[in-house]
Structures are given as C-alpha cells and as structure tokens.
Amino acid sequence: MSGNSFGQLFRVTTFGESHGEALGVIIDGMPAGLTVNLDDLKKELLRRAPGQHAVHTSRKEDDVPEILSGVFEGKTLGTPITVIVRNTNQRSADYEPLKDSYRPGHADKTTMMKYGYRDHRGGGRASGRETLARVIGGYFAGLILPKASFYAYIEQVGQFKLSSKPADHSVSRGEINIPEKKMSDEVIAFLSECKTKGESAGGIVALSIQGSPTGLGEPVFDKLKADFAKAMLSLPACIGMSVGDGFELALKPGSEISKDSKNFAGMEGGISNGEEIVLKLAFKAPSTIGDKAKAGRHDPCILPRVVPVVEAMAKIVMADHYLRQAAYSSFLP
Amino acid sequence: MSGNSFGQLFRVTTFGESHGEALGVIIDGMPAGLTVNLDDLKKELLRRAPGQHAVHTSRKEDDVPEILSGVFEGKTLGTPITVIVRNTNQRSADYEPLKDSYRPGHADKTTMMKYGYRDHRGGGRASGRETLARVIGGYFAGLILPKASFYAYIEQVGQFKLSSKPADHSVSRGEINIPEKKMSDEVIAFLSECKTKGESAGGIVALSIQGSPTGLGEPVFDKLKADFAKAMLSLPACIGMSVGDGFELALKPGSEISKDSKNFAGMEGGISNGEEIVLKLAFKAPSTIGDKAKAGRHDPCILPRVVPVVEAMAKIVMADHYLRQAAYSSFLP
C-alpha cells in the first residue's frame, strides 16, 4: 500500500511483481530536450541482469526495456517517462511448493501480516527483480548530472577484502565488480563453492561519487546523507550504510578526524561540498540456502549484481536534490 | 530551502535557528482525544538538555516548552500541535569571531554554497539544538504507540565498550545513558579529560524497540529500515546506521544468519514482524576541538544527549507507519 515512489522533483515510481506481467518505472520530473540513448540504458540493465556470470543465478532474464511515454524522436519531452520490461522467464511452477511456506528473512510472512493476501509465486514487490526498475530510473537521473561520476564496487565478500581503495573511477571492476584481480579470482572460486554447497555470502559495497555539484541536500531532515541512507536501505538485502568509514570513524578522536577533510566524505552539515562523496553499504547473505539454493535459480551472493543498482539509487538521490537546489539558483547572490 | 518536514501521515515540521528567537515544531496528523502530559514532555526535553552533567557543555538552556495549538483541556484536538521553546541563552557575542570563519565539518561553508547568506552566530538549522524539536515530536508520536517500548543506550565511546547487551528495557542507563556502571565511570573520566584537553569523542548508540506492531513498513522504498535510516542519518553527527549488527552480519554466511531469527532484527522484507527491532548508529566526534572546545560551551561527546533524540526519531517513524497501516486495517481479511 503505497511507498512505491522515491524523490520529490525527480520522482521515480516503480511497479510490478516479480512474477506478474511486467515490471516498470515512471520517471516524473524529467527535464525536456535531453537525448536518450537506448543502448546505454540496455547496458545498464545488462550490468544488473542475472545469468551474466557463472557465480550468479542460472535464471536468464531477457530484460528488454520498452519506452511507453515521455520520449519523442530520441529526446525527453518533460512528461513522465514510462519504461516497462516484460517478465518472460517466471517458471511459476518452480515456486508452487512455496504457496504455504514462508521463507525466513523474506517478505513472505510479513506480506501476509500486512496485506492478508499475496502472490505466492515469488517475492512480489520485495523481490530483487524490482531493482531493475531502479536501474532504469538511474539511467535517466544520470542524464541530469552529466559531470558527476558514480563508481561502486565490492570492497569485501565474506572474509575476502580489497587490499586498497581503487585509484580512480577508471580502474576496471573485472568480471564481478571487484576492482582487484586477486580478490576477484578468489571470490569467484569461493562463490562457485557456495553455489555447490547451497551456501550464500554477503559483504560490503563502496560507492564513490566524483564531480558532485555543491550545495545539494537540505540542512535538516533531507540531508544528502539522509536521503542516501533511505535510498540504500530501501534495497532488499541492505542492512547498513555509513558515510565513509562511519562505524570506524566514530571511534576516533575529533582531533584526528579534523586533520583530513576526506573524513567528511564530501558532505558537511549534510550538504555536498564538492569533494568526493563516499558511502559504504552492508549487504547480507541471501536467505535462500540449502537444497533450494542448490537448484540454481538463486544468487549465492547478490553483491556483484547490486553494484549498478547502488549507482542508480545514488543518481536518483542526486538528480532530485540537483533539481531542488536549481529551483533557487536565480536567488543566489 | 525546504526539507524541514518528516513523515507522511504523522508529519513533524521543525523550525528555528540555534540563535534565533525560538525553536519549535508542528505535528500534523495527530489523532484527537489523546491525553497530553506536560510533565512527561518536559522530562524528555530534560534528557536531551545540555548542562545536566559535568561531561556536557556548560551552556545551560532553560528549555521551557509552550504549546500554542492543537491541545485543549489537556487533550489533543486532531489539529496541528505547535510547541515552541524560546532561546534564552544564546550569548551571540561568543560567536562573533566566527563571522568570517567556516568551521570544518560544520555546515558553515556548505550553507554559504547553498544559500549565499547565513546566520553566522551558530549552526542555524544544522545545529544540534534543532533536535529538541524532534524530542517534542517524539513525545507526541509515543502517544500513538502505547504498547511499544523504545530503549536507546550508548554501546561504545572511543575504545570503551559495553561488555554485554542490557538484559531488558528496565536496566538503568546511569548518568550518561551507559547501562553498565564500569563503562559509565570510565567514559565519564575519559570525557572529563577530553574536555580539559579540548579533545572530542564519538561512538556507537544502540536502539532496541520492543512491542512493535506487525506489518509496519512498505515493501519497496518506504521499508521500515529505510525510513529508520533516513531518520537517523538526518541527525547532525550520525555517520552510519545498521540493522542489528549490519556490518558484521554482512560478513557471515547465509547458513549462520538463518539459524536465528534475531538476525533479522525485527524486520523481514522491510516490514516489522513483531519481534525486537535493533538498530546501531555511529556518531562521530564533534568537530569543535582545541581552544574553542576548552571554552566549555561545547560537548566533548554528543552521545549521552543523543540517546533521547534517537528514541524520538524512532517513535516518529513508527507512528507514521502505524497510521499508514491503520488506513488499510478495515480491508484486512
């Protein structure tokens, strides 16, 4: 019941159940006259798509985006942009046994508590599949912020950790969004093993934003960090967000923090200062384990596929704040 | 420019600069007929007030709440409740030297980037003083949730850490909201030393909610955890939130997580399941250090005073979702 929209001026509304006819998104508040490149959009969707790598779910989804409104002769009209993706590979039968069983850690039980009725064939709206609509939203948000660069990557999976932060946004993120060959190889091997054993893994994703405009975010409830937090914690398995190394930084004395402006991670008083913005995100291991997981139609680890979704959500947050700030630009001295 | 409201049905709007005439809050969406106890409200404000303990700022603020609307003969009217608190102890002169200097880690510089104009006498809206308005909002939110119990406490300050989680909500939180005598004494000594040296400290606050209604939160963007995240990261020095032990839990295998439903921390699919909700929050050390800090009108550590604010924000989030869910209760089978 409601809660399917995000943003105020740049407003993304997603719809569609994982096993319904189609998923999609409406983007309301898009400026007119911006050039839409369907290939770029498809590329973003492919980054999130399942079945792109052996460590992922074996489900193949042919996620073909169809633009229903808001674009005319390759340019945005300023009217709501609607993009849908048909569900073509639902195989509902696979899920039939789930009809009366609630998977722990999923929305199954709480959906019944809340609505008293559900589509038992899958996660419904709570499914990770919903995030493809966010990736579409993120593509359009990015058009509003041509100078900003968004770069997310896996920092840690289980006990495997990057040895250092990537030098810049041009560093290749390899096959599964880990920007270090050694760790990437190790994690691929580890996840293959997980898949065989019916085990699952979680970890930490980092996001770096460079070229952010200054002055984004509002001083009280709509701080930039607060809207990032809402955006990220709205992702299915996300169980934590920090500004920079938040939980470690919190333990350091003020004298040490103030030595380096990097510790503010691009935001002071909740408002962007133009420096690099850094967020860290914790994602838990998928709850589907054991025999069900072995069946192969689930990811043993969602982090590789969540990276483009994290970037999309960050773009949506910043596009919204960019427009909110732009409304006042003519009043600046 | 905007962003001073939180919530949809239960909607809190705060106003007032730290050195202006008054701070206050409007609570729109309050049910009618609920009994208001002004003493209880004052008690909550006192928990947040400065000058209550030697380790705090020496500023004394006589935070006297005045109810301007929405309450009649001791009961809520269902109309917007407005409560103001006059600023009586601003001593603006103390801040005069700050006119042209921007304190690092504060909103000073970014406020100028954003607005081109500011009240240099203090943090303005970004000041921690704004949070007293949230405490007032939280008091009224609590009236909507009589069966839920909110209990926040300090888990860690710098290197000092609780040895175990408090058994239940009846455990005394001592002088500075640390529910363990030994740690409390150590932290008091440590913070006194910080004060003398012009040093500051941060740490981790934990929040436990018991007796939560089920079905709160929406399955996509307005997940309960997402709205908690926005609420908490909107607090001035908050630089991280996790659901339960999010960043540690993220590193554990799925098989281990699924062993204990406590690992879901009261929410599945972003919706409350009625079990204990647990959040962890990282707060950084105040940026004011050195000679300015020694002057004594700043807290060396905000955690003791942030505890009631964390509870207030949680109450506001849950009251809002409670009403949102109640709108549909008549349709439940």
Place this chain on the structure above:
Amino acid sequence: MSGNSFGQLFRVTTFGESHGEALGVIIDGMPAGLTVNLDDLKKELLRRAPGQHAVHTSRKEDDVPEILSGVFEGKTLGTPITVIVRNTNQRSADYEPLKDSYRPGHADKTTMMKYGYRDHRGGGRASGRETLARVIGGYFAGLILPKASFYAYIEQVGQFKLSSKPADHSVSRGEINIPEKKMSDEVIAFLSECKTKGESAGGIVALSIQGSPTGLGEPVFDKLKADFAKAMLSLPACIGMSVGDGFELALKPGSEISKDSKNFAGMEGGISNGEEIVLKLAFKAPSTIGDKAKAGRHDPCILPRVVPVVEAMAKIVMADHYLRQAAYSSFLP
C-alpha cells in the same frame, strides 16, 4: 515536469502522450484483496470512448486496457496497479501541418514556453485522451467506496437546459448523458448541426454523490470541496466548479440559505456530513472550430464524454479521503 500524480494515500499517476506508444495509470495505495472485474472496467472506458455516437469525433479508439501489475488471480495485491492502453489510431500525418502552428486555447504555445520542446502531433499530456487513464483510476477508486453512488449528467449545453433535476440515480441518462428525452433530442440535433458548420459548444455538468461516508475532508487546505475543485479544474476544458449552485447561492441572503440543509450540498466546514454532495462544472466549447473541426476528428462538444471522467475524478478524491480518515478510525471514541 512533474504534477502527474493525484492523491495522497490513494495516489493515481497517469502517463502517456496522446500520440505516443501508450497511455496508462499507476494506482498506488490500493487495499489488497478486492475483486477486480475487467468487464466493469471496460464498460467505464467505453462510456468515455470516442466514436460511440454520431455527435462525437469520428475517431475510433480501440481502448483495450492491459493490467501489468497489482492484480493476481482476479484480486488486488495491495501493490501498485498499472494499466496501459496502447494508442492504435493516431494517424499522425493528420497533425503534421500543426508542427509550427500553435492552436489558440490549446497547450501548444504554453508547452513551448514551459519546455522548449514538444510532440507536435497532438496535445501530448494536455490532450483529452489523457482522461482515459483517470477513468481507469476511478474504477479502482470505486472499489474502495462500495456504498457510495456517483451520478453525473449534462445539465446544460449552450442554451439547452434541463427542465428539472433528475429524481434519483436510476434515471436513464439516454444516449449522450442527458437525463431528459426532450433536451437530449434537441442537443443531438444541435450538435450535429455544429459538426456540419465547424462550430463547437460547451455547457454545465452536474454531479450528485449519494451514500458518502461522513467525516471526509480536512478542515483547512484539504477540505473535501477544495480537493474536488482541484480534481475538476484539472480536467482539460473545465473552467469552473461550484458547490451546489454556488454562483447563484452566493447572491442569496443568509436567512434563505440556512432554511434548507441541501444548500450545504453535503459538506459543512469542508467535511462531508453524509448528505447528498452536489457539484456543478462548467466546460468550455472546444477551441478547434472551422475547417479543422469539419474534418470530423474532433468533438463539437466534449460534455457527453466528460461525464464518466467527472465521476472518476470524484471517486478518486473520495477514495483518498476515505483512506486518510480510516487511518484515524481506531482513535475515535
């Protein structure tokens, strides 16, 4: 740029240009478990469809609704309901000459002022065709209000006027939504003549709502009459709304008004009192006249087709306020 949503808890978002791929609607905030009857929905769409009567545009639109989300096994899921209708009969070529000409009284010129870019093939979002999405929204809104009856009808076209108010909601509204045979025949003849001459006509639509719940509407900005006014004036050619006989009633002395509670038209202080709600709506004659109108693909008068749209908007307003009020029902004494 934005503004494509209506409602707070029951929230309708429409999308699609008149000459784009498809039009559609997302309904967010629908309760779960309600039975959806696709035939009923199609019947409502047919009431609005062009080409149903000789006095209408000769354009035929095969408005086939496709439900993409939110309904499972014939029942609402509580998730966003998305319904699209493909555009099949655009004949863009007809509109090619309009590329550089702005039709007076249309949004052509103001769209360029606002966006600097437009789809010249038709009215885009400002087209009357957008209202089919509202009719779909209204169908679902009606499911929330099973006891309320909505009955709109034409009261006046040009100089032709009903001799009396229809006795009740069971009175047949004839071929073109005029509940009086004589006037209906006269108007049909008059509009046929208009069509031949390239002339157009406007008039007055009345709406009666019976069985309204009490207590709907909020006492200040969101008065029920205010939200009706916004809903109705958001219709393309609507240039006036009154509560009951507003403009005539305004000229009468208070002593006369207070004689009959019918003069309050079902709302006191902006809140429904359970009695019959009556609204009057002024629609202007279409701006397309002369040779363009003679070409036959425009309505000489939109009132016959606007009647179901008026009912739909009223249902949407009331469903939203119904849910808003329901959120507080458990607190009522």
Place this chain on the structure above:
Amino acid sequence: MSGNSFGQLFRVTTFGESHGEALGVIIDGMPAGLTVNLDDLKKELLRRAPGQHAVHTSRKEDDVPEILSGVFEGKTLGTPITVIVRNTNQRSADYEPLKDSYRPGHADKTTMMKYGYRDHRGGGRASGRETLARVIGGYFAGLILPKASFYAYIEQVGQFKLSSKPADHSVSRGEINIPEKKMSDEVIAFLSECKTKGESAGGIVALSIQGSPTGLGEPVFDKLKADFAKAMLSLPACIGMSVGDGFELALKPGSEISKDSKNFAGMEGGISNGEEIVLKLAFKAPSTIGDKAKAGRHDPCILPRVVPVVEAMAKIVMADHYLRQAAYSSFLP
C-alpha cells in the same frame, strides 16, 4: 488530521485554533537573502483585520505578528519562516452556550463526526480567523514574484453589482474593496441594515493578476487553474471558482470564444501564457444570522475582508509554481 499544508516547494503550513493560544504559519521553501519589511506585512494583516469598518464584526483583534525564525538582520535565511499571532480577544464565555449546539453550515457537527472531540469555543481550525496565517504566507510569497501584481475586488454583493471592470490595478478599492463609489456606498448601507436585522450576505470576488511569468502550471493534475481552484475552495465560505467568466463562457459557442484571447484568462492548457489571469470566486453569506448575528461579533458579509486573503492564496500558488518551474530553467534551450 493533517491537511494543514499547501504547496510543494513553497510550502505554507498553518496552525492554531481560533480560541487557542496563538495562530501562525510556517513557510518552508523560502529563498535566502530577500528583504523582509515588517510594516508591509502588518499592512496586509490590517487589510484582513476585523473591526476596521462599521460593517464588519465589532471584534477587535490586535493581530501583532511575531517572527520566530527564518529571518536574520531583516533578510530571509532560506530556513523555515515562522510567524505567530497571539489570540488576545477570545472572550470564550461568549461561546459557552455553543458547547452542545452545532451551528448549521459550520464545521461543528462534521468536526465531531471526524474527530469525536472539539474545542467548542469557536470554529477551531475551520474558523475564518485561520486565514490570517494565509495572509502572512501570501506576504512572503509575494517577495518571490516582484513583477506580478495581484488585485482582487468585490464584483457583486447580493443584488449590487459593479457596472464595469476596473480599468487597471491602480483604481482605488475604497473603504470595503469595492472599486466603484456608487456600489460601495450602496453596499455599506445595505450591510449596515443587514447587521441591524441579523441578516447576512454573500457575493462574488474577482481577482486579476498582471505580470505573471509564463510557463507556470503543469499539464495534467497540477494545472495552474487546478491549484488556484484548490487554494480558493479551501477558503471557509468559498463555494465556487471560475476561470474568467467560466459559467457564462461555458454557454457560448467556440467561434465566439476564440475571437478574443482574453477568454483564456491568461492560461492555456492549464499553463500561464503571460497575459492577465482572471478568476471569479463565489462566497456564500455567513451562516450566523438572527439574534446571534445581532450580538455584533460576526461579519454580516465576509467579502470585504476576504479580498486580501484571495490575493494571498493566489500569491502562494504562483510562488510555488514559480519555484517548480525555476528548477528546470537551466535545461531550457
């Protein structure tokens, strides 16, 4: 319960019951750096104040505005502006007999239906006194639109009608906002007689806006005319709004309407075209008649005092749409 805010970017929230401690308003979304002239604000309040003319209520209200936040050294800070006005002349005893009687046409009965509890001493939030908060909001909205001129006036009271539209905005509106000496004198005499007899009167107010920016309003639900309609119908006794001469224009053939662009009243497709905007508003006679009215503490006709409120609401609508449009100005070709 809720509904006390108006506007999206320029957002006005009013609070306060007619017989509570204070009334007031928060204006969120104000640009920074604009000069505030307290005398101008007081002048606007005085135009709305009771007791300014013999034909008004004999209640005198010393409406002294106090700015609590958002203004520093005479300039707006970009933070929420809060202004309160204390209630000093409530004389609640006058209303004691009303405790258990519901005045027809007032919100008394519907308030009980909705909330089950009320402040019987007056109209509460539904009181006309709430509109002083709107006048304050309108003053600040006006600062955003320095080039637009808002001019409302009484066009008709009962059977007394202006002989012609005032030539321009410089025409004096006389003692009671009637810009024609003859009609003004007649109405003053008529209303004095009403007062003596315990009778009341309604009528029509016209609003002219010159110098409107172009491109204000959104093409679908948030048409400029739709937001004007919501704003105006949210006024206590307003029972109708038309764009220009809506109800009369609706009866004219399209060929006649299209002869003069004035018939579009400054809006095409719901978006401002830069020409004069004209609205007409119907206000009903106050429901308080007979002996209660003779007691003298009620207005026999609210139109003279409603004129500045109508202007204020129009300014609020336009300031909001101005900022919404400004958010996109950098994308215009």
